Amino acid sequence: MIMPLRDRRLLETPLHTRLAAACETQQWYAWKGFAAVQCFTTVLQEYFAIRNSAGLFDLFPMTKYRIQGRDSRAYLNRLVTRDLSALKPGRVSYCVWCNDAGQVLDDGTVFCLGEEDWRLCSQERHLDWLLWSAQGFDVRIHEETTELAGLAIQGPTSCRILRNAGAAGLEQLPPFQHAAFTCAGVSMLISRTGFTGDLGYEIWFDPARALAVWDGLLEAGNNHGLRPIGSQALDIARIEAGFIQAGVDFMPAEQVVRPDRARSPFELGLGRFVDFRKPGFNGRRALQAEQQRGSRHRLLLLDVEGSHPARDAFIYNRARQVVGTVTSATWSPSAKANIAIASVRTPWGRDNDGLWAEVYYRRELQWEKVRACCRVVKGPFFDPPRKKATPALDF
Amino acid sequence: MTERWDAIVIGAGHNGLTCAAYLGRAGRKVLVLERSSTVGGMAGMRRFAEGCSVPGCAHLLYHLNPRVVADLELQSHGLRLAASHLPTVALDENGGHLTLTERSVDGPGISPQQRAVYAAFMDRLRRFAAVLAAAGETRPPRLVSDQWRDYLTLAALGWKVWQLGRDDMRELMRIGAINIFDVLQEEFDNPLLKGALCLDAVLGTHMGPRSPNTVLNFLHRLAGQTGAGVAVADGGMQGVISALERAAVARGVEIRVNTAASRIVTDADGVTGVELASGELLACRMVLSSADPKTTFQRLLGPQVLDTGFNRRIHNLRMRGTAAKLHLALRGAPAFRGLDAAALGGRLLIAPSPDYIELAFDAAKYGAGSEHPAMEITIPTVHTRALAPAGMHVLSAVVQYAPAGLRGGWSADAKAGFMERILTQLARYAPGIREQIVSAELLTPADLEAEYGVTGGHWHHGELALDQFMMLRPVPGAAQYAAPIPGLYLCGAGAHPGGGVSGTPGRNAAQAALAGGLRR
Structure with a gap:
């Protein structure tokens, strides 16, 4: 109709x-x-x-979900890779959640509103996954986006x-x-x-x-x-700030058709949000296996030579082999740098790999291409002390 | 935790016992937990009236794996066959019965041409079934794997199929996923013959003759019948169970009856033990569950310790039982119109035509019991006199369809109503049977669930269908016997190759567990 x-x-x-x-x-x-x-x-x-x-x-x-009930903490702790067992009411936690294969479904923020009252905010919709995950848990899940x-x-x-x-x-x-x-x-x-x-x-x-x-x-x-x-x-x-976005820097695993398009938290640089000390969470076994076997991909923050944003550019190694692609790129006015987020195949992306991007740009309707050297950057391009300062600074 | 076992097997059915015996044979310290007071599970015997016993569920041997018999030396533990190559009698209301054996069919209205077609048809299907039987002998391969063994198994399976030759290969591909009705329609014209074959394709399933996967079920039924055909052990199913029990005990296996496992206990690394209903905790390195997959994962383990996607697959596993079990204690042998008393030892089928079964199934689709149920009848006392007092006989019948999810539930009234329909139908074929009944019992899927702890009262611990078959049985992620939780294995009919008193899932699971090694 x-x-x-x-x-x-x-x-x-x-x-x-x-x-x-x-x-x-x-x-x-x-x-x-x-x-x-x-x-x-x-x-x-x-x-x-x-x-x-x-x-x-x-x-x-x-997208916002309200998660309440006796088992709400245990439920969320099984859902996400980070350990929420000690998160106190009043706290917010940045989390990722995975499918059984340890591939990222989405990232978002978990709000602890009370011992049995939580909110999950995310880019994508996950009601189906959240409801399936509720088997065996005493929880009520309600979408409160609107x-x-x-x-x-x-x-x-x-x-x-x-x-x-x-x-x-x-x-x-x-x-x-x-x-x-x-x-x-x-x-x-x-x-x-x-x-x-x-x-x-x-x-x-x-x-x-x-x-x-x-x-x-x-x-x-x-x-x-x-x-x-x-x-x-x-x-x-x-x-x-080096933040990745679902649908831009990674494909939510539930939407992936080709099996190699999904990414694990390790492959998105989010390994520090995976806590193997807690016993059971979705994807734990697969992620442990990945940790032993090694990841297939690596997320990089790149400082790209020149001033043309390397949008959608291929990343090459010294041997001119394509080893990855840029997923997000921009000129950073604050860092005064041409920056990019890229996903490359391992082992590439180490310090001295000599990666370069093939950047296309148009000048008066004419396509031009440059070969721009890429430097792997460890932290975010913009990270001012005032971000964390408490009490917050007054301007 | 006071005791430590190498392995605890949950359930002392034929698969649990087989699995335990194999583990014991390999020198492992094994404990079998059985919730009921006797071993045997769905292959066990059941005393339902004064002096009268019947097989509680399975009443015929189709599949008993010859390798299991040899490996566990079941013959030296007392296994004997009382009868083999049992004929099938397709009952006719007016006495015009057909008799089917493995390669022949006889009876009124069967032309020589149909006889030849039957022999050729069964030969061909038996060749297909041999491929399935070979596939059943090993752990199903994983389709994407880093182990050469998986590819070897796949290649061996492909080789088996290829060996069938061009014509057979084409035919297997053509009929493998379609329904038995259409296939029989191409070959036969006799409704009674077609009805009998259709019943074999739907027994114990939530399927009618026109349902997909019925050819697969027919092949599965044939797959084990290489040696003895349809058989009965000396002492009935009890003969099989006793031999398995003795074989297990002889290999150091300890069996505890009246001991229900209530929980499989795990830590972050895998299985650590089993908690009993009494609260007692038994430590062990691995658990092999012959309970059905839903019971194992949802009840004994709990979805909390499993991943969401896996739970979703287990939840969606199709296992709605539709087969009920009828037990009658009879004064004297039942007299079926026009049937020689000597034929009572065979399988007697009430399935006069494919449409009869299909109509019976239609009711089940909509949550009702069949108006005119179809039946597979045996008279166990013909082969095992001791099952009833002198002068009496017991009748054991699989009756379809009685859906697990009956609308309104299986109340006493609903059960009595269904029983009445069964007896009305039986009396059409054996007119005096009502007067012979001393005692009667009907086990609906709800009763089977309560009695044997099998979800949905499903005979095969899950429908046998292409989407729940081989590397998909019961679900991907647990199809190689090993569950996602290290140290936990499935060893029941819910695992490959599936239902029937074969011992094969138990044997394969034990081998997988031994190959997986003991943890820690």
């Missing part, structure tokens, strides 16, 4: 009227069925707001702005901690989390109050450089 046209339009988030009013470029994209903004004004203007003042980003379409509004407010002035809007004492909140506040006249949960690798917060509240929160924050941030940001500016920031 073909649905009437009006029903096939993208859904609107509770902030849609505000987004539409601010979106000068009219550049929209579909995020899990919702209309979301790519760019409000210019990408660089928004990017520099993230890095030098603060950016405001609508998180409503993010029942909870979220805004990311990221950047050095983010704490000041939220405090101006009423979140007294927010500066004491350490990274990966959440607490209840009243802000812009609305009671909400604020977590010191984000996707930019900087000081920043995500705030969670009743969608019915979304317009009040948006207006209140923009007013409170008026003198602190707060501006709405779109996905393109956020993308630059997250690549600088």
